[in-house]
Amino acid sequence: MSGVLALFAKDLRLLVRAPLMLAVLVGYPLLVALLVAAALQGEDRRPVVALVSLDTPGRTVQVGDRRLSVDDYVDRLREEVDVERLPAGRARQELDAGRVAAVLTIPEGFIADLQSGVRQPTLELVTSRRSPIEGEAIQRRLESAVYRFNQGLAQGYVKQVLQLVDFIVNGGSIAVLGRQGDVVGLVRGRQLILDAQAQLRRQGDARLALRLEPLVTFIDETQNNLDLARPAATAISSPIRLTTREGARGREPLSAFGMAGALLVSLALAGVLLAAAGIASEREENTLVRLRRGLVPLPLVVLEKVLFSALACLVVGMVLLGAVAGLTDLAVGRWAAWPGVLLLAGAAFGAFGALVGSAARETRTALLAALMLSLPLVFVGLIPGDRIGVVADVVPFGPAFDVFRALLADPTLGSVRGPLVLLGVLAAALTALAAVVLRRRATA
Amino acid sequence: MDARPLMEARALVRRYRRFVALDGVDMRLSPGESVALLGPNGAGKTTLLELLAGVARPSEGTVTWNGDGAVRVGWVPQRPAVYQRLTARENLRLFAGLEGAEDPAAEAARLLERADLEAVAGRPAGSLSTGTLQRLNLAVALAGRPAALLLDEPTATLSPDQRLRLWEWLGDLRAADELALVFSTQSVQEAARHGDRMVVIARGRCAFAGGMPELMDRWGSRQDGADADERAFLRLVEGTPA
Numbered sequence: 001m002s003g004v005l006a007l008f009a010k011d012l013r014l015l016v017r018a019p020l021m022l023a024v025l026v027g028y029p030l031l032v033a034l035l036v037a038a039a040l041q042g043e044d045r046r047p048v049v050a051l052v053s054l055d056t057p058g059r060t061v062q063v064g065d066r067r068l069s070v071d072d073y074v075d076r077l078r079e080e081v082d083v084e085r086l087p088a089g090r091a092r093q094e095l096d097a098g099r100v101a102a103v104l105t106i107p108e109g110f111i112a113d114l115q116s117g118v119r120q121p122t123l124e125l126v127t128s129r130r131s132p133i134e135g136e137a138i139q140r141r142l143e144s145a146v147y148r149f150n151q152g153l154a155q156g157y158v159k160q161v162l163q164l165v166d167f168i169v170n171g172g173s174i175a176v177l178g179r180q181g182d183v184v185g186l187v188r189g190r191q192l193i194l195d196a197q198a199q200l201r202r203q204g205d206a207r208l209a210l211r212l213e214p215l216v217t218f219i220d221e222t223q224n225n226l227d228l229a230r231p232a233a234t235a236i237s238s239p240i241r242l243t244t245r246e247g248a249r250g251r252e253p254l255s256a257f258g259m260a261g262a263l264l265v266s267l268a269l270a271g272v273l274l275a276a277a278g279i280a281s282e283r284e285e286n287t288l289v290r291l292r293r294g295l296v297p298l299p300l301v302v303l304e305k306v307l308f309s310a311l312a313c314l315v316v317g318m319v320l321l322g323a324v325a326g327l328t329d330l331a332v333g334r335w336a337a338w339p340g341v342l343l344l345a346g347a348a349f350g351a352f353g354a355l356v357g358s359a360a361r362e363t364r365t366a367l368l369a370a371l372m373l374s375l376p377l378v379f380v381g382l383i384p385g386d387r388i389g390v391v392a393d394v395v396p397f398g399p400a401f402d403v404f405r406a407l408l409a410d411p412t413l414g415s416v417r418g419p420l421v422l423l424g425v426l427a428a429a430l431t432a433l434a435a436v437v438l439r440r441r442a443t444a
Numbered sequence: 445m446d447a448r449p450l451m452e453a454r455a456l457v458r459r460y461r462r463f464v465a466l467d468g469v470d471m472r473l474s475p476g477e478s479v480a481l482l483g484p485n486g487a488g489k490t491t492l493l494e495l496l497a498g499v500a501r502p503s504e505g506t507v508t509w510n511g512d513g514a515v516r517v518g519w520v521p522q523r524p525a526v527y528q529r530l531t532a533r534e535n536l537r538l539f540a541g542l543e544g545a546e547d548p549a550a551e552a553a554r555l556l557e558r559a560d561l562e563a564v565a566g567r568p569a570g571s572l573s574t575g576t577l578q579r580l581n582l583a584v585a586l587a588g589r590p591a592a593l594l595l596d597e598p599t600a601t602l603s604p605d606q607r608l609r610l611w612e613w614l615g616d617l618r619a620a621d622e623l624a625l626v627f628s629t630q631s632v633q634e635a636a637r638h639g640d641r642m643v644v645i646a647r648g649r650c651a652f653a654g655g656m657p658e659l660m661d662r663w664g665s666r667q668d669g670a671d672a673d674e675r676a677f678l679r680l681v682e683g684t685p686a
Contacts, residue, residue, distance in 0.1 A: 006541050014529055286525040290584070293498050293519055295542040 003296035004304045011278060011308050025270055025316060030323055032262040047101040047138050049081045050091035059111040066156060068114075070106055076149050077104070080141035095128060102127045102138045114153075165226050186226075190219045259324060259332070260404035261382055263317060267342070268397055270316050271309040271349025272356070272374045273367060278305040279357030279438065280366030288442050298442065299435040302358070306350040306431050313346025314339060334407055341403055341420070348396030348423050351430030358438035396430070399423045450475045450510055450592060450624050451496065457504035458491050465491040467648040468505070473592065473624055480639025481628040484681055488648040489628035490522070490596050496626060497594045510591070516543075518585030522596040524577050525584070528570030532561050532580050535569055536587060543588035551587060559583035559613070575606030579613070586617075592624035593617075599634065611638055632673045646681045 015022060053070055060069045077083050083104075086094065094100040105124040113121035125142055171185020184192070193215050200209035282288050282301060292298050318339070321332045332338070353370055360366035374397075381397030393399060402419035451473040458466040466488045473479055481489045494500040496507055497519040509515045526535045536552035545551040556562045559579045564572055569580055578598065585593060593614075599607040615638075617623050629635050635642050636656040644652040644659075652659060656673065663676040663683075 003542055006538060010527065010530065010534075010538055013534070014527070017529060285528055286521060286523045287527060289494075289499050289521050290519065290525045290539065291542075295539075 001300075003291075004300050004307070007291075007296060007301065007304045008308055011304070015312075025274070025312065026319065028266055028270070030319065032266050032320065035262075047081050047141075048099070049077070049083055049138060049142075050086045050094055050100040050103045051077070051083045052086060052088045052091050052103060052105045054088070054108040055106050055110040056108075061111050061115040068153075070111065073106070073149060077142065077145050080145045081138060095126065098128065102142075104142065161229075165229055169223060169226060186219050186223050190216060193219070256405060256409040260401055260408055263320060263404045264381060264397060264401045265378055266320060267313045267317055267345060268349050268374055268378045268400070269371075271313045271346045272353035272370050274312055275305045275309040275350040275353030276357035276360070276366040276370035277353075277363050278308060279354050279434070280360050280363040283361060283442065284363050288438075292442065298439050299432075302351075302354050302431055302435045302438060305354050305357070306347050306427070306434075309350025309353060310343045310346035313349060314342045317342035317346070332408065337407060341407060344420065344423050344427065345396065345400040345403065348400065348427040348430065351427050351434060352396055354434035355430050355437060358434045358441060361441075393422065394426075396423055396426045399426065448511065449473060450477075450515065451508065453492075453496060453505065453507045455505040456492065456495055456502045456507070458488075458495060458500065459503045465648055466495070466502075469645070469648075469650045471496075471643060471650070471653075473626060475591065476618065476622040476624055478618065478625040478627070478638060478640045480635035480642045481626065481645060482630070482632065482635045482642050482677065483628070483645035483651075484630065487645040487681075489645050491648075492645060493519075493594050493596050493626065493628055515592070516588040516590040518582075518588060518590035518593040520582050520585045520593060520595040520598055522598075522600060524569070524581040526569045526577070526580055529568055531566050531568055532556065532572065532583075533565040535580065535584060539584045540587040545587065555583045555586055558586070558617075574601050575603065575609070578602060578606070578610065582610075582614075590623070592626065595625065595627040597628050597630070599629070599631075614638075632677045636673065644677070644680055651683075652680055 015025075051074060053074075055070055058069070060067045062068075074083055074085075081101075084094075084100065086100075086103075088105070091100070091103045095103050103126045105126070107122065107124065110121045110123075113119040123142075123146070125139060127138060167183045167185065169186050171183045171188045173180070173182050193212050197209040197212050197216075200206070200212075279302065282291070288298070288301070291301055296304070321338060325332045352374065356370045356373060357366040360369055377391070377395050378397045380391055381395075381401045391398075399419035399422040403416055403423065406416040406419070449472040451471075453469065453471040456466055456469045456471075457464065469488075469492060471479075471492070481492060483489045491500070495502050497517060498507075499519065509517060527538070530538065533552050533556060536555045537548045540551035540555070541548035556565050559582065561576070561580060561583060564576060569577060572580060578601070582593075582595070582598070599610060602610060614625065618625065625638075627638070641653065641655060642659065643650060652662075659680065660673065660676050663679040664672055665675065668675045
């Protein structure tokens, strides 16, 4: 393995000495990242959420000293997302077409439930199944908005409840949830009963006065319980609940698809061309005749080129992802998973390039052949469809694209296992095939 | 001849699909001996050297170095086998490391001095003149401190003065390290001058093995004049059955 390391260090030194090559290798993915960033910096920066309000327009609810309507709630949502009011059917169409990221439905009776103070009003958020990461982001934003709205409502409710408790204890005129009332109050009520008992005893009806005694006991216990109700009232926190479910499959929004495509094109070209040029230049410089004499066996020479491409793809990929994460709102997520995936994809791309480079006699021929072969195959990998997908799956580009997309868009990662295994198999098979071809060509 | 040869090749055959490049060649090499492989283009000289160097495997037959004991062999292909964008020093350090040198940098310095390459040590190999590049090519082959050097037409692309200097240097190496040489050439004079023995390869077979006097005795003619050795060689080659 020391021979592989020595060749690796040599290739790294040669790469650093080729500033144009290095600039293309690092600059191209950065350019792609900037283009993606520019595309995402426009109107799509804030997700658009369709709002379907099924509640009666104009209804309001008095909470504390504030009168609230659905519009107040919508205004709060606008701080987090772009809200577009739509009828229910149209909102569903827009979600399916990928023009809105989610549909938020305010159900019929929302304000009435809120006003009741008993029934918990529920909002419904439907996110796109094909863009779960964006859906998750919207859900977090709406939860944040609901939480802040809840806090405001809770403070109003608690204030109301404490006022109510105060009036029950001390009595007076009160308006609760839109109703006017005159409350005697426990303190005054107790005093009234005590006065009545005293008068009855003075009139010689001690028996009747005694029958009023349970009322005094009830008032005392109620007062004690209301003292306990004060801290309980302050614990009220969530008058509104948000439920979320995934909608039907629709078109995938550009962000995850575009990002996965940008990764595939830049890494595939970098990995394939590096390995193809590396192998072919060993032949062109005639150094294989020295290496194969037991210094570094040909399969290890191929392996070294594959590893070199894999590490180059890792560096380029992480730079690209870092640039996208730093410059855009797109969530690239799962930083721990990316290095392994980039290494595996880079190894598969490198093995494909090594196969092309092994078959070519000259570096220029290898580069041209690698470019001409990989470009159409990369774009075939981007096209959905079973028939073309078969072609894309026998080269590493299709599975790599599936893995990139899954990492960007599938929160469960359930769809990543198959393409990852296929990538590993292809990397091993292409590396072995490249070693066989190189041996045959080198001895021909 | 030494009783125990440094190298012994027996019945070597090398086929490329249906084409037989080498057909049953035997050869021996003694320690410190210089053997010239002589033959026309396509005769099988390079193929024989590649089999001796271990670059290729024989289809049939065996090559045994030092009775299968450990011995290092330096390989000097006709086209320089060095990294063009690495400097002379970096090439030597890399190959010394691959050959297992304990201190590749020190070994590279030793080889630079030995090959008189110190003045161009920091220059990329691709920028060196043909003669200097061939010296580097040869110095790389010495990185493993070999007991024998196998050289494929080492002077084919060199000018007369470069050729002269290279042979002087190879002579010094032989004298200092008792280095055995096997070199291929198309020049009868070069083979006669620098080889202790000649092995003539024609049409993939060993047509002759011995010294110049024996060759002249069998194929020379008194009417040949100044180029008698060349004419004797041509008669030998043309008389070899296909």
